[in-house]
Amino acid sequence: MQLTQKQINLINHQETVILATSNMNNEPRAIYVEINKVDGDELVITDNHMKITKNNILENTNVFILVADEEYKWGLKIRGVAQYYDSGNYFDFVRNSAMNKDYTPKGAIAVRVVEIDEF
Numbered sequence: 001m002q003l004t005q006k007q008i009n010l011i012n013h014q015e016t017v018i019l020a021t022s023n024m025n026n027e028p029r030a031i032y033v034e035i036n037k038v039d040g041d042e043l044v045i046t047d048n049h050m051k052i053t054k055n056n057i058l059e060n061t062n063v064f065i066l067v068a069d070e071e072y073k074w075g076l077k078i079r080g081v082a083q084y085y086d087s088g089n090y091f092d093f094v095r096n097s098a099m100n101k102d103y104t105p106k107g108a109i110a111v112r113v114v115e116i117d118e119f
Contacts, residue, residue, distance in 0.1 A: 001041055001113045007076055008038045011067055019045065020064040021056035021082075029056055036097050036108075043080070046094040047107035054107065057082045063111055068119075075119050080111040 003011070011017070016032040023029075029052050037044040043065065047054055057063065063082045068075030085091045090108035094100055 001116060003038060003041065003113060003116070007116065007118075010069060010074070010076065011035050011038050011043070013069075014067055018066040019053065020066070021053050022060055022062070023056045024059045029053055034099060036094055036099055041113045043078075043111040043113065044090060044093065045109040045111065046097070046100055046103070046105045047084070047109060048100065048103045048105055050106070054084060057084050057109060065111065077117040077119060078111075078113055079115040080113050082109050082111045084109055 012035070014035075016034055018030050019033045020028060020030040031050075031053055033045050035043050036046055061081050061083065063080050065078040065080065066075065067078070084107055086107040090110050091105070094105045094108040
């Protein structure tokens with residue numbers, strides 16, 4: 001599902017968003033992350049310090065992302081499918097991103113947007 005320009009602008013404007021995952025036993029986990037890139041129906045996130053979230057994505061690719069404006073008057077609930085990469089184009093992108101200049105990325109997460117609800 002393609003993001004609109006208005007939705008892309010909201011995501012790009014926020015310093016952090018909430019990424020929710022769950023393992024195979026449906027035990028939930030939510031963390032704050034930065035979206036490094038928005039491209040059509042795909043969001044790219046860097047793994048600099050993830051352990052449980054990484055394992056959850058490897059076990060269960062369904063994820064949920066929550067983004068809101070500063071006043072929480074408008075936002076997005078994004079359901080997606082995530083893939084984890086520790087090599088290749090996505091990993092090279094996050095490793096070379098200016099956002100990660102002070103970090104050593106362990107991996108990249110590419111989320112394909114399946115459904116978007118606005119609130």
